[in-house]
Amino acid sequence: MRVVLQRALSASVSVDGEVVGSLPGPGLVALVGITHGDTPRTAADMAARTLRLRILDGERSASDLGAPVLVVSQFTLYARTRKGRRPSWSAAAPAPVSEPLVEAYVRALREAGAHVETGRFGAHMEVALVNDGPVTILLDSAD
Template sequence: MRVVVQRASSAEVRVADAVVGSLPAPGLVVLVGATHTDTPAIADRLADKIWRLRILADEKSASDVGAPVLVVSQFTLYADTRKGRRPSWSAAAPGAVSEPLVDAFVEALRTRGAHVETGVFGADMQVALVNDGPVTLILDAD
């Protein structure tokens, strides 16, 4: 899995002009992509890592302060742009594989006590956020 984590003072995701998920307080926006070799165990490990990352104010983690998390699936994190001008998406797992992995990631966060809101898997989403810091990290399962 590949994950982009952004510390945000506010954020929301819309589908067809309706808000489907938002941060009720400052927290984390997490963009999640899955590849063919990912497993629920990898999703669990990354969820734990993100929940405990000390990237909030005063070197606190989301788990320390109960910060909410907005999770948005994003297969484009696995774009291969090494050749030409058209990205290849072959490293991204198909929806039938990646959707359950994103769901496992969300459930792993909730099991740890996180308030998690989400986008809609496979939908055309508009994500708006105010990146606080800015703080943006990229984590790979590898």
């Protein structure tokens, strides 16, 4: 599982011109990619890492500050670009596998007390954000 975390002053995700999720204040945007072999345990561990990572103001975590998280599924985090000009998506888990795991990640965040907004799985989404810092961190369950 890969999660790209971006510290954001504001952020929203829209589908067909309708805002389906937004940060109510400064927080984190989590772009989430699922690969083969990821499990609900992987999702829970990555949610805990997301909330404990001290990348917000004053070296505090989202958990420390009660900061909101906007979660957007993004299979392209597993693009393979080593050969040719067209990325391979073979490392990304298919939707029937990845959708429940993205939902497990969201559920784990919420169970830990986070305010979580989401995009819409499988939809063409427009993500707007004001990156704060900028701070962008890659979390990988393989690390």
